Amino acid sequence: MLNGQSGPLLSLQDFTLRRGPHAVLDAVTLTLDPGRTLGLLGESGAGKSTLAMALIGLLRPPEVELFGSMVFAGTELVGLPEAQYRALRGNRIGLVFQDATASLDPCFTVGQQICEPLKRHLGLGSREAAARAIELLTQVGIPDARSRLNAYPHQLSGGMQQRVMISIALACNPQLLIADEPTSALDVTIQAQIMELILLQVRASGSSAIFVLHDLALAAQVCDDIAVLYAGQVVEAGPATAVLGTPKHPYTIGLRSCVVELDSELLKPLVGSVPSLNEMPDGCHFCTRCPHAIPRCFKERPPLIAYQGRAVACWLIADLPTSAAVPTPAPISAPTPVGAGAP
């Protein structure tokens, strides 16, 4: 938008984040094209939220060490000075956190909090900012927006607070919206409303979005692209229809079969849990829980290679011509947005 280039809006190349001796994010490679929505999936400890925090510069040296590169709209974010980050944050990158109650400042009215980025980044005066704030609140479906400007966050319900967060995030028409579990504290009916709202706003403005999610079915509904993370590594990434419709990495297959649907027969859950950072195996991080692990998996890390319309990091697929294929789940049926039989 600003620089008029046609390449990806965001591109991570071997991005590594180390905290002390441990790599919390291990050589993450990702791209996000303008106008697309990307879902980061994985269990707790996968590094999804860490990645989101690093992207917006809230996790930075000296607290952590960053390696590799992270380019947003032509700007290298690794090593970007705080002053320049501030010009991006809340302006060209909008943020929605999981816990709206904790993220909104209890001492300021909703109006003051929406006007802050408008005044700071866009240089609007108080009156213009207030007018724009009313517009924004109306856009996110808050009835009687004018009187709500003077409300304090505690006077609003959880769903309404999340709507306010979204209006703050969208205030400056960001090119990228990052939403970290925006609806996990809300009821399903409100979740559907909020996700629909975010999608509508993102699509209308032509911006991109990154969703950190733990609900695979929801991810299938709202994301164009998916990156599945396991213990800091991207194990499978590509279009949502491919990654969630016909998962190829044993971890994605395992996660997919853990999802309870309305007609689930018997779940076959993944066994075990993510190893702690100081017990992490050298090779593929998933090898300790993988039902198909071979000796090589414990020693060498598999590269992320293109395979059937997505990228997969698995030795069984890298070696496919010579070794047995990974079992495939039920084939895709319906095309929109992701169709697959019950696992």
Next chain:
Amino acid sequence: MMGTPLFTVLDVEKTYRVGTTPGSGWFSAGQPRLLKALNGVRLEIAEGDSIALVGESGSGKSTLVRLMLGLEPATDGRLLYRQVDIEQFDRAARQTFRREVAFIYQDARGSMNPRMRIRAILAEPLRLYRLCPEPEVEGRVLALLEKVGLAADLADRYPSELSGGQVRRVAVARALAAEPKTIVADESVAGLDVSVQAQLLNLLRGLCREMGLTLIFITHDLGVASYLCTRIAVLYLGRIVEEGATADILHRPMHPYTRGLMRAFPSFGRPLTASLKGEIPSPIDLPAGCRFASRCPQAVPFCLTSDPVLKHPEDPDPNGARRVACHFPIRDTLDL
């Protein structure tokens, strides 16, 4: 729902006082503001049943369960356990009730004494109810851990040293320690990773089938409800709006609210649908007619004035156990 009822909930109401309305002058106090958490709930649960109480936050699921456990008195109506009013229990009956009905709290970690090791937490009910001679306690504790799929060496840890999934398993083990007939679980799988949630769901389902337990499960997740329970009761603003066998509810939900919940449930192969507009209204100022009318896509003026009762729809299901509180129950099957 055949067989003798284990729990009978008879037109139970629960009202909380939440402050007062402003008075008209210096010396006239305001009226108390009343929050109706439950408003005429009628429910029967037979021995061996598994029933899910489903609804959004503020629907009264947790309040209903707290009343059924005798943790709070009902404002009106009666709650019977094995045909005896739980408020009339004598000492012995109350102890039997406590032993037979185990509660798994929503906040599993918060429900454990942080200064007790897992071993002590699991041994406590065994000693309290004198379920086995002292030398056997240790063996029982280890057997309980094994039953919920935890390693024996966790017995020496403190709750704070366990992961979220492990703590929930310990909570299940503690509930089983008292050899209960019924397990009541409040959102026991919410907020967990899908992998851990699936493990826990399989554990609960296996235990209930294998030990013939009655299960009362509070959840906001219809998928979880249908996976664990043979019956579902959908609550909205302190009332049951629809109740019946899981398969019937899923294939032919008759109440527009149940349909809305099902459409909002995220699913592969279906686009995102914000099926229900608005939010659950405040239980302080309840609407006069049907509670759901303000969000109902098919409400007519009649719904705003007349409150529907929970009753069998005119052409009952072949299984005959369906109840709906709607003036215009939907007859066709749900096409998701």
